[in-house]
Amino acid sequence: MLTRELPSQTLPYLRLHDKVYQAVQLMADHHVTHLPVTDEGKYIGLLGEDDLLQAMDDDAPVLLLQPHFGNVSVKEGEHFLKAVQVAAENALSVVPVVNEEGELTGTVVYNDLLKHASAFMSLKEPGGLIVLEMDGNQYSFNEISKLVEMNEAQITQLNTSNDAETGLMQVTIRINKPEVSDIVATFQRYEYNVKYYFGEELFTNEIRSNYDNLMNYLNV
Numbered sequence: 001m002l003t004r005e006l007p008s009q010t011l012p013y014l015r016l017h018d019k020v021y022q023a024v025q026l027m028a029d030h031h032v033t034h035l036p037v038t039d040e041g042k043y044i045g046l047l048g049e050d051d052l053l054q055a056m057d058d059d060a061p062v063l064l065l066q067p068h069f070g071n072v073s074v075k076e077g078e079h080f081l082k083a084v085q086v087a088a089e090n091a092l093s094v095v096p097v098v099n100e101e102g103e104l105t106g107t108v109v110y111n112d113l114l115k116h117a118s119a120f121m122s123l124k125e126p127g128g129l130i131v132l133e134m135d136g137n138q139y140s141f142n143e144i145s146k147l148v149e150m151n152e153a154q155i156t157q158l159n160t161s162n163d164a165e166t167g168l169m170q171v172t173i174r175i176n177k178p179e180v181s182d183i184v185a186t187f188q189r190y191e192y193n194v195k196y197y198f199g200e201e202l203f204t205n206e207i208r209s210n211y212d213n214l215m216n217y218l219n220v
Helices: 020-030 049-053 062-068 080-090 110-120 141-149 181-189 200-219
Strands: 034-039 042-048 094-098 104-109 128-134 155-162 169-175 193-198
Touching: 020 034, 020 049, 020 062, 034 094, 034 104, 042 049, 042 062, 042 094, 049 062, 080 094, 080 110, 094 110, 104 110, 128 181, 141 155, 141 169, 141 181, 181 193
Parallel strands: none
Antiparallel strands: 034 042, 094 104, 128 169, 128 193, 155 169
């Protein structure tokens, strides 16, 4: 999904002649801590609530705060995950969307971005999660996929990241079946380091273990 395809919130835009107190009130009314500033349709920058609250004069125009405007936005043709990245890196409640001419075409609220990211990663779909840890040169998507498919399952999502402390690669795999113990056993049999795994059987086994402990206690 591209950013232009995201449903845009009907948030107000600030203009350079708007007063500081007006900007603060607009943010409070719409439950955000940032709003874009425009001038004749052109995107000027993003103004944050913190900068407004530090202004000496509530009646001053936001023009005087222009040195504090954030120079952040995403283009219409960029993938929506770029907007997620920009929001996360800059702690934004709102991400402005602009066209090639620098005109503001919409805004996306961070909470909505999280919802789209959740749907993109199929987090609501039933399934399990396995995290492998390995040296980067040991990573092979084909082999990992083959081992999962050996257990009549498929990978629905795969992400890689590097641990800054150990330098090892972490491979997070989302599986389309909730019971992952057989897949975990397969990875371990092929000498993969399974760092974490989360599946339905973990919860079931915990209930069973608690039940058995209770029965043993009552039999004492």
